[in-house]
Amino acid sequence: MPPPADIVKVAIEWPGAFPKLTEIDQKKPLSAIIKEVCEGWSLGNHENFALQIADPTGSYITEKVWLSVFNSRQQPTSFFFGNSPQNRNDIKNGSILRLTTSPYQTALQLHERIQSSSMDSKLESLKNLATASRDITFAQEFINLDGISLLTQMVESGTERYQKLQKIMKPCFGELLSFTLTAFVELMDHGIVSWDTFSVAFIKKIASYVNKSAMDTSVLQRSLAILESMVLNSQDLYHKVAQEITIGQLIPHLQGTDQDIQTYTIAVINALFLKAPEEKRQEMAHILAQKQLRSIILSNVIRSTTRINDEMAHQLYVLQVLTFNLLEDRMMTKMDPQDQAQRDIIFELRRIAFDVECEPNNSGSIEKRKSMYTRDYKKLGFIIVLENSSREDKHECPFGRSSIELTKMLCEILKVGELPSENCHDFHPMFFTHDRSFEEFFCICIQLLNKTWKEMRATSEDFNKVMQVVREQIMRALTLKPNSLDQFKSRLQNLSYTEILKIRQSERMNQEDFQSRPILELREKIQPEIMELIKQQRLNRLCEGTCFRKISSRRRQDKFWYCRLSPNHKVLHYGDLEESPQGEVPHDSLQDKLPVADIKAVITGKDCPHMKEKGALKQNKEVLELAFSILYESDEYLNFIAPDKHEYCVWTDGLNALLGKEMTSEFTKSDMDTLLSMEMKLRLLDLENIQIPEAPPPIPKEPSNYDFVYDCN
Numbered sequence: 214m215p216p217p218a219d220i221v222k223v224a225i226e227w228p229g230a231f232p233k234l235t236e237i238d239q240k241k242p243l244s245a246i247i248k249e250v251c252e253g254w255s256l257g258n259h260e261n262f263a264l265q266i267a268d269p270t271g272s273y274i275t276e277k278v279w280l281s282v283f284n285s286r287q288q289p290t291s292f293f294f295g296n297s298p299q300n301r302n303d304i305k306n307g308s309i310l311r312l313t314t315s316p317y318q319t320a321l322q323l324h325e326r327i328q329s330s331s332m333d334s335k336l337e338s339l340k341n342l343a344t345a346s347r348d349i350t351f352a353q354e355f356i357n358l359d360g361i362s363l364l365t366q367m368v369e370s371g372t373e374r375y376q377k378l379q380k381i382m383k384p385c386f387g388e389l390l391s392f393t394l395t396a397f398v399e400l401m402d403h404g405i406v407s408w409d410t411f412s413v414a415f416i417k418k419i420a421s422y423v424n425k426s427a428m429d430t431s432v433l434q435r436s437l438a439i440l441e442s443m444v445l446n447s448q449d450l451y452h453k454v455a456q457e458i459t460i461g462q463l464i465p466h467l468q469g470t471d472q473d474i475q476t477y478t479i480a481v482i483n484a485l486f487l488k489a490p491e492e493k494r495q496e497m498a499h500i501l502a503q504k505q506l507r508s509i510i511l512s513n514v515i516r517s518t519t520r521i522n523d524e525m526a527h528q529l530y531v532l533q534v535l536t537f538n539l540l541e542d543r544m545m546t547k548m549d550p551q552d553q554a555q556r557d558i559i560f561e562l563r564r565i566a567f568d569v570e571c572e573p574n575n576s577g578s579i580e581k582r583k584s585m586y587t588r589d590y591k592k593l594g595f596i597i598v599l600e601n602s603s604r605e606d607k608h609e610c611p612f613g614r615s616s617i618e619l620t621k622m623l624c625e626i627l628k629v630g631e632l633p634s635e636n637c638h639d640f641h642p643m644f645f646t647h648d649r650s651f652e653e654f655f656c657i658c659i660q661l662l663n664k665t666w667k668e669m670r671a672t673s674e675d676f677n678k679v680m681q682v683v684r685e686q687i688m689r690a691l692t693l694k695p696n697s698l699d700q701f702k703s704r705l706q707n708l709s710y711t712e713i714l715k716i717r718q719s720e721r722m723n724q725e726d727f728q729s730r731p732i733l734e735l736r737e738k739i740q741p742e743i744m745e746l747i748k749q750q751r752l753n754r755l756c757e758g759t760c761f762r763k764i765s766s767r768r769r770q771d772k773f774w775y776c777r778l779s780p781n782h783k784v785l786h787y788g789d790l791e792e793s794p795q796g797e798v799p800h801d802s803l804q805d806k807l808p809v810a811d812i813k814a815v816i817t818g819k820d821c822p823h824m825k826e827k828g829a830l831k832q833n834k835e836v837l838e839l840a841f842s843i844l845y846e847s848d849e850y851l852n853f854i855a856p857d858k859h860e861y862c863v864w865t866d867g868l869n870a871l872l873g874k875e876m877t878s879e880f881t882k883s884d885m886d887t888l889l890s891m892e893m894k895l896r897l898l899d900l901e902n903i904q905i906p907e908a909p910p911p912i913p914k915e916p917s918n919y920d921f922v923y924d925c926n
Contacts, residue, residue: 223237223308224309226267227312235250239301242276244259247262247264250262250264262312263312266308266309269791270348270788270791271345308804316353317354321358323338336389336392343395346400349403352405356400360400361406364396365397367393368394368419369415397439398439398442401439409449413453420458424458433466434473434474434477437466437480437481440458441480448488451488463482466478467509468509469513470517472525476528482532483528511642511646514529530633535633537629538631541630544620610662610666611676615662615663619655619658619683620655622687623658643698643701657702662679665679665682665686666679668711669682732893732897739893743892747888752782752867752871755864756778757797758786759777760775760856761854774788775788776853777798777800778867783808785808786800787803811845812844812845815841815872816844817841817865819837821841823850839856840853862878865878
């Protein structure tokens with residue numbers, strides 16, 4: 214007879230004693246379970262004890278999962294996905310637990326010890342605090358003891374011994390300050406305390422660590438992270454930070470070789486850029502140009518021998534988007550025919566193009582001058598390429614219209630005016646090679662448009678067709694991520710109109726869908742085989758597992774958790790990680806388990822519990838599209854945010870396959886089309902150039918005699 218579902222068998226550790234194998238009744242209150250465990254080791258005051266998962270994360274076991282934490286204004290500011298802190302219902306058979314002091318007692322002890330006069334004791338306590346602060350249950354208790362204020366006071370003022378230690382034991386001072394700032398960052402990441410509560414003195418102190426030329430790397434990294442969070446989470450703090458930090462003080466951090474420091478530095482610049490008032494962004498862009506930020510990033514980051522990681526790629530993408538967004542005002546401003554300055558620019562363009570002197574106002578009639586201007590501006594587009602001057606009038610490219618539509622197209626491609634995506638890493642190195650990259654981009658593309666117009670022998674009726682081809686040429690060249698504008702131009706040279714036609718034809722052949730009845734019947738016959746193949750691939754990917762990032766009010770926090778399916782497809786193993794893994798994570802290192810049989814449903818998008826809160830994540834469309842949750846037991850959820858769209862489709866498909874449901878993701882449709890097309894072509898290979906009839910041939914009449922039959926006897 215199987216054991217009751219509410220009884221789980223676990224091992225419990227206690228320092229200095231042999232672990233005990235015991236049964237936990239999940240119907241009992243957690244306090245009663247802890248009391249029984251304490252009595253088993255003859256420990257009194259059971260209220261001073263708690264249970265933790267016995268793994269490096271050391272998460273406390275709690276009665277329920279925290280989906281969100283509210284700040285002083287009762288606004289949810291933080292979300293937790295996965296298993297931190299641990300819901301007691303996540304405890305499964307075979308779990309290893311640890312009896313330890315309660316979060317309150319631990320917080321009380323560390324609160325006292327970090328104020329110790331012994332530097333060794335202070336250093337050890339701050340180190341433990343930095344680790345313990347990752348757990349929200351502990352963080353809440355420490356914050357309730359006014360722990361944040363204590364840490365900020367330690368940073369603001371310090372003591373005489375701090376100052377002496379900085380002079381005579383600089384490495385030790387660096388560690389002491391590093392653990393203090395690390396604990397502060399971890400505590401603030403939970404979103405329990407509002408960023409608006411910090412003093413100018415604290416901001417000045419943090420800024421001073423960034424402004425110093427020689428500062429401990431870990432201290433500098435934490436200080437940059439704090440400044441970024443301040444700017445992003447409070448408009449008031451943005452103004453205070455902007456007064457303390459200048460671009461010139463940040464530039465030297467980009468000229469080093471530590472990519473983490475470079476990443477945090479660009480993140481601070483992006484945050485200042487993003488939060489700056491509209492009227493100050495152009496001014497800030499001018500300062501960035503004066504300080505040669507672009508060339509410094511190009512030399513020390515993009516062209517560095519160190520491989521660019523995902524976080525750096527994201528920050529470069531954000532900087533690229535924010536830079537192009539400076540063009541939004543110009544993009545939205547209409548040409549004013551009465552604006553004399555704009556008229557002067559147009560007349561100057563004509564003068565440069567045709568090398569003519571401006572006629573006196575009284576020379577010739579108004580109609581004659583208008584006719585001359587119209588003729589000149591009509592021809593203006595053809596000075597780009599010399600041979601265009603010999604075209605017939607009907608093949609002339611409308612240069613003004615082309616320029617306007619091309620500008621609109623480039624703004625759409627570069628998403629000018631849109632906010633950066635949270636999960637995108639799509640930066641283009643070539644845009645960091647020139648101060649006026651958009652203008653240079655336009656110059657290359659207008660020449661391409663002119664060349665394509667000529668190759669297509671287009672007329673005005675073909676305008677939209679030409680623009681479609683040009684867009685395809687540009688997008689295909691950008692996909693190759695050229696390192697420079699010259700390389701981009703070279704790639705476009707290889708994408709002539711003839712080449713685009715060949716590519717289209719090839720793709721059309723690959724996607725060709727035969728409509729004859731025999732072909733359709735063959736498709737229907739092999740479709741289930743292909744679907745089963747896709748299903749097995751999805752399940753194999755789930756067995757390999759995926760590393761998921763935990764997200765809170767600060768986008769970047771190096772906290773990860775891993776989930777993978779067991780080889781027999783019966784259990785999901787998951788658990789927290791200290792850092793992003795380089796390969797697969799073994800099952801035995803993932804402490805938590807979820808039987809597939811317990812899964813009730815898979816929920817996606819805005820219906821997920823961690824997407825229903827009124828926080829920043831709900832407003833982020835990209836995050837919303839990557840969110841999914843597993844509903845198990847009565848009302849328990851395991852919440853995910855996939856690293857990208859591909860992983861989202863793999864996991865939702867795989868989970869639906871485990872539940873015997875249809876796989877409906879767009880990747881399944883794409884894989885089905887690709888594999889089905891390939892399989893059809895392989896099976897029809899011997900029928901090449903043979904016309905397949907719409908209906909089967911008629912059965913011939915019976916012969917008049919069977920004399921032709923050969924008798925083997």
